[in-house]
Amino acid sequence: MISKQLANQIVEQTMLRLHRNINVVHTNGRILASGDRLRVESIHGGARIVVETEKVLIITEENNHLFKNAKPGINLPIFFQNELVGVIGITGNPDDIAEWAPLVQLTTEMMVHQALIASQSELKRKMRETIFEDLMNQQPLQKVKERLSKIGFFHAPPFYAITLDVDATLMAYQSFVEHMEDFFIHESVIFGRYQLNEHFILVSGMDVKAIIDKLTLLLTQVRKYFTVRIGIGQPVQTLEKAAHSYETAKNAIEYGDKTKTINFFEEVEVFSLLKKSDSPEALLFTNRTLKDLNNKLIHTLVVYFLNNQQLANCSEELGIHRHTLTYRLNQIHELTGYNPTIFQDAIILQIAIWLKNKEK
Known part of the structure; x- marks a missing residue:
């Protein structure tokens, strides 16, 4: 249904262009918004007939007395997805406004469509986020499943x-x-x-x-x-x-x-697994293990491990001779006490490098 806020927007935007009084009416016949503020919240007898018949109603000076709280003009049904959601009334001589009344009806339906689609999207968005939050908080699954089908999530x-x-x-x-x-x-x-x-x-x-x-x-x-x-x-x-x-x-x-x-x-x-990498103990371990290595030697270690300790592949990627690579690895062994060619020592050096990169 059309909200009061949306009704006011429709009246404001339409009257700005037509310079005619506009009424937007709820499906129960109550005027939600009007250029004539004294008519707001009153029952519009003509709009009630439009709701019942879902057809345009023209009110003239001659038949005006048949409709409670109505004035001459044209009253048109407003549909959203083939459902009647309200009535828009244009006050004035029907002969003067008949030509462009359908355009007002179409424009209003477009505004209603845009607003209600946005509202539905926002509702679905909040529902998705609520469902996800419930899953993260491990709420009872039965409660969550009841809402999953409403958003088209078929859990498999x-x-x-x-x-x-x-x-x-x-x-x-x-x-x-x-x-x-x-x-x-x-x-x-x-x-x-x-x-x-x-x-x-x-x-x-x-x-x-x-x-x-x-x-x-x-x-x-x-x-x-x-x-x-x-x-x-x-x-x-x-x-x-x-x-x-x-x-x-x-x-x-x-x-x-x-x-x-x-x-x-x-x-x-x-x-x-090393989530405590910023702890004092982790920082002490990293500094103690790698403190004597310059950037060249650390980079050599990184490339060496990325190449699964394969000397040929590593030296090719670094652009150095295999003997130069072996010399650097020996340097690392001497400076740190850990031999990067031995599995157990390589693990310690790799963890130290991981932690050092985590600091950046």
Whole structure:
């Protein structure tokens, strides 16, 4: 139905252009808004007939007495999605306004459509975000399931929680959530805004390849307006574990490669175990382990580990001779006490590098 606020907007905008008195009437016959404020809240007898018949009613000087609290003019039904939602009345000589009355009706229906669609979208948006928040807080699943069908989410495993870190300084005229509403209009997903710059997607019944394809297409469309980094959490088989999937998705963002747009939790799972990387103990360990290494030697270690300790591949990527690489590795051994070619020592050096990168 038409709200009082919307009715006032219709009256204001229409009268501004027509210079005629306009009444917007509720389906119960009560005038919601009017250029003649004394008529607001009164019952319009002519509008009641329009509601009953769903047809245009013309009131003249001759038949005016038949309709309570009515004046000469034309009263037209207002529809939204084939349902009568109100009546708009134009005061004046019917002969003078008959030609453009249908245009007023059409314009009003367009305004009502836009406002009610926006209202429905906002309602669905809040419902999605409430459902997601309940899942994160591990509310009883039966309570959540009752609302899932209302938003078109048909829950089937596996479930993937995804978090999107959106640069708020690059927001365009259309919000990121509004864009996702258009993008996922035919998909069984829950999406919305969860934190200040944090947006979520909960995917049902899709495999990893399909998810990546979908997200890649989304990024292609929004790249012009938004800077986005995506974290994909571990798949779970029940909605009760959606909170775990989302937690791992956030870890994928936090600990993932900052140069990559999409990060999987599996890629950072080991490093995510080191959440206390900013603790005094972690800082002491990092400084003690790497303090005598210059940037060249640290970079050598990074490339060495990225190449799975393969001397040939590492020396080629660094652009140095294999003997030079061996010399540098020996230097690292001498300076730190840990031999990067030995598995147990390599683990310690790798963790120290991870922690050092986490400080940045």
